[in-house]
Amino acid sequence: MHESQLLHFAAHRLQEVALLIMATVYTIRLIWLFRFKAGGDRQGRTGRFSTSPQKGALYSLANIAMPWAMESTRTKPVFWIQFALFHLGVTAAITLSFVIPYAPSVLNNGLVVFGFQAFIGAACLIGCYRMYRRISDKTMRAISAPDDYFSLALLTVWFAFGVLAAPNDISNGEGIMITFFMLTAFFLIYVPFSKIGHYLYYPITRYYLGRSLGYRGVFPIQKSVKPQKVAH
Amino acid sequence: MATQVRSHKAQKVLDRLSKKLNRQMVGSMIACVHCGMCTESCHYVQTNPDDPTYAPAYKADQIRKIFKRHHDWMGRVFPWWVHAKTILTDEDLEELKDIAFGKCTNCRRCTINCPMGVDFATVNRMVRGLLVHVGVMPEGVSVVSKDQWEIGNQMGVLKEDYIDTIEWMEEELQDELEDPEAKIPIDKPDCDIVYTINPREVKYDPRTIADAAKIFYYAGANWTMASEGWDMTNFGLFSGDDDLGGTVAKRVYEKVQELNGKMLVISECGHGYRSTRCEGPNWGGVTLPFDSESSVDTMLRYIKEGKIKVDKTKNSTPVTFHDSCNNARSCGLYEEPRELLNLVCSDFREMYPNRAENYCCTGGGGAMSMGEYTPRRLKSAEVKANQLRETGAKIVITSCHNCVDGLNDLIKHYKLDMGVTQLVNLVAEALVPPEKAVPAQEPKAAATLKGYKILVVDDEPDTLTYLTTVLEDNEATTLQAADGATGIELAKKEKPDLITLDISMPGMDGGEVFARLREDPETRMIPVCIVSGKPELRGLIYDKPHRPPEGYLDKPVEEETLVLNARKILELARKQN
Structure with a gap:
């Protein structure tokens, strides 16, 4: 079955334009950010000499893949697993938006389709839970702006359509596929203006924090070891 | 609709904000995803679980709002969408003051627990600086800053009082050691060590000066104290005033250079160590031609090099160690005090969490000088009190004078059966006098209060x-x-x-x-x-x-x-x- 012109446009030209806009805005954003001068360290280094700015920066950047590194993730492993699955879902959905137009034969394998659906579906469920948490938790509500709710809702809906689009089957109509690609395009254009663009800033904030705390012997962090209970 | 005119102070804060932003700061302003992971890392949140205004992300957002409204594209075009907001009135500044000074001790615990690497404590310090610049600050901060600007130390200790106290401690030392040659030198040139202290030692705890002098005496150190530029504390760290920070730090550095000292040794003080050792050169825009270290490093080195001998059985009371936030979380000074403790105490019990993950004493960030926030501070101290109680120790050791005060307060408030002391006191207590220096004599009778x-x-x-x-x-x-x-x-x-x-x-x-x-x-x-x-x-x-x-x-x-x-x-x- 051949795709319609609209679907072809949504899957190809629209994505290319959206990607171009995203790249342009990101470039402008980075130029803006790098126009601010970076603070530096004039003083002699402190702390353990087994650490260094380079080690600190590397540790800081890899921090996200080390749930044991921070107390906040160490003590909440389920939260970290959610985080990991959610972002794997984002990766899978983005990959899917390229696979469908450029390598559709990959999706002839039922296992691959299932893999996509599993990751994106899990992310969708986590998105629902995160929305519930953001709405029901007093503190989360207090720190949330409309952009936080909208970004999360956008991703969750996008995931839902990603799950449905993964088989790349238009025999029952193109509505799902067109919606998925439209959402993908909107997502790409909206990202640099929203909180979803945090992945662009993540390497920068973590690098500088790590470099500084590595220089001062704090990073890599020496994890607190809980003392054995003793009878006092 | 009438447009509200921005107050002079609010305008000045906005103008200065533009000048204070650097790349790291801007990163912290734009990278937060409001995930809430920082929330429970804060001792204020843990003791006020129903009040979201204590959450680090919430507190940071009150500052981000302003940044977004004036510097970020979405905040400029669609402010309501990202909760961007400007400041207009002096009341807005008062609200910021309440957050920046009254709901955060800049302990940096949320920073190390943020997946995005947002350094809220640094942002909060910047906000304090913006407010101080327009005179919006707790009265205590104003008083202490004024003392440090005008008198040269943050407790307003006059030079003659300082010198008198040093001389008094020298007499005590000579009496204790029975050696009239035991000196606390002042302004001695070309020394290996220039020893700087916290004015609290002069005013409330002169024993720490005598104890340090005893250690230097036993180690045979070539050391001196300075008649000026002796205060290594720096209220600029707490007030966010980089100008004050740079000026105070440079007073110390210039005195060391004037005396041609080889090494600046900083007595036990968390914020003093961080300010003088780490931040001072940055604030003052100087590169130091001499080395500097904490007295903890000095004491440890003396023991390792055999310059002093210690007997850990002299300190047998169970002790625990409280890591100062500035020492551990901002300067990586946390293994050295433990190494030293294990050499001078026979019953050291670790508290949990510890090192860079330790909780604030709750008196940090200048909180001890802000009386109006004391009830909040003591309430948040419950976290620390529980940590201390859990150790079963009778003494909590800390390498920070600020922590000494903060811990003393909470120990009294929560009725813990503990005392607080510093490593210098323990090391002095554990000292084993060299053979020739221990004539077996009866101790001299202490001076009395006769006639008063x-x-x-x-x-x-x-x-x-x-x-x-x-x-x-x-x-x-x-x-x-x-x-x-x-x-x-x-x-x-x-x-x-x-x-x-x-x-x-x-x-x-x-x-x-x-x-x-x-x-x-x-x-x-x-x-x-x-x-x-x-x-x-x-x-x-x-x-x-x-x-x-x-x-x-x-x-x-x-x-x-x-x-x-x-x-x-x-x-x-x-x-x-």
Whole structure:
């Protein structure tokens, strides 16, 4: 079955334009950010000499893949697993938006389709839970702006359509596929203006924090070891 | 609709914000995803779980709002979408003040727990600086900053008082060591070590100076203290005022250079170490031509090099160690104190969490000088109190004077059976004198208070009896007053040489009594030593525009401490007269 012109446009030209806009805005954003001068360290280094700015920066950047590194993730492993699955879902959905137009034969394998659906579906469920948490938790509500709710809702809906689009089957109509690609395009254009663009800033904030705390012997962090209970 | 005009102060804050932003700061402004992971890392949140305004992300957002409204594209075009908001009035600035000074100790615990690497503590410090620039700050911050700008140290210690205290400690040292050659050198040029201290040591804890001097003496160190530029603390760190920070740090550096010192040694103080060792060169825009280190490193090195010998069995009481946030979380100084502790104590018990993950003493970030936030501070201290209680230790050691005060406060408030001390005291206690330096002689009789008349003002009969008994046992003549009015009357009539004054008393409280004594020409010059069990009421004394009291002691006060401090105050007063 051949795709319609609209679907072809949504899957190809629209994505290319959206990607171009995203790249342009990101470039402008980075130029803006790098126009601010970076603070530096004039003083002699402190702390353990087994650490260094380079080690600190590397540790800081890899921090996200080390749930044991921070107390906040160490003590909440389920939260970290959610985080990991959610972002794997984002990766899978983005990959899917390229696979469908450029390598559709990959999706002839039922296992691959299932893999996509599993990751994106899990992310969708986590998105629902995160929305519930953001709405029901007093503190989360207090720190949330409309952009936080909208970004999360956008991703969750996008995931839902990603799950449905993964088989790349238009025999029952193109509505799902067109919606998925439209959402993908909107997502790409909206990202640099929203909180979803945090992945662009993540390497920068973590690098500088790590470099500084590595220089001062704090990073890599020496994890607190809980003392054995003793009878006092 | 009428447009609201921005206040002069609000405009100045916005203008200065543009100048203070650097890449790291901007990163912290735009990278937060509001995931809430930082929330539970904050001791304020843990003790106020139903109040979201304590959440680090919420607090940071009050600053981000302004940044977004004026510097970020979405905030400029669609402010409501990202909760961007400008500041217009002085009331807006007061709200920011409440957050920046009253709901955060800049302990940086949220920073190390943020997946995005948002450094909220640094942002918060910047906001404090913006507010201070337009004069919006807690009164205590203003008073301390003024002292540090004008007098050169943050407790307003005059040069003659500082020198007198050093000389007094030198005499104590000579008596203890029975060596008239045991010196505390001042302004000695070309030394290996220039030792800088916290003015709190001069004012409330001179024993730490004598203990450090004893360690230097046993190590045979070529060291000196400075007559000026001796205060290594730096209120610029707390107030966010980089100009003050740079000026204060440079005073210390310039003195070391003037004396041609080889190494600057910083006594135990978290914020002093961070300011002088780490941040000072950045604030002051200088590169130091000499080395610097914490006295913890110095003491450890002396033991490792065999310059001093210690006997850990001399410190057998169970101890735990509290990591100062500035030392551990901002400067990586956390293994050295443990190594030292294990050499000088026989029963060291780790608290949990510890090192860079430790909780704030809750007195950090200048909180001890902001009396208006004391109830919040003490409430948040429950986290620390539980941590301490869990160790079962009888003494908590910390390498920070600020933490000493913060911990003392919470120990009293939560009725923990603990004391607080520093590593220098433990090392001095554990010292094994070299063979030739231990002539087996009877200790010299301590000097007495003979000839002095001391008025004790306290509403608690037990305390009144205890204080007068101790003073009389040391040959002082005492007068008693069970309330403030009687105290003032007796002070006028009897003109005592010293007044010990309780703060919390029914009727006229100690703050009022103190003010009246200072305002009355007849009693103005009588030295006053506050003896109080309620440190949270300290503001009643120190927030007043009078000459501060000559001494301050926490209840319960030990006999030796009372006598030592009374003697110090009386001797200083006599010299000044």
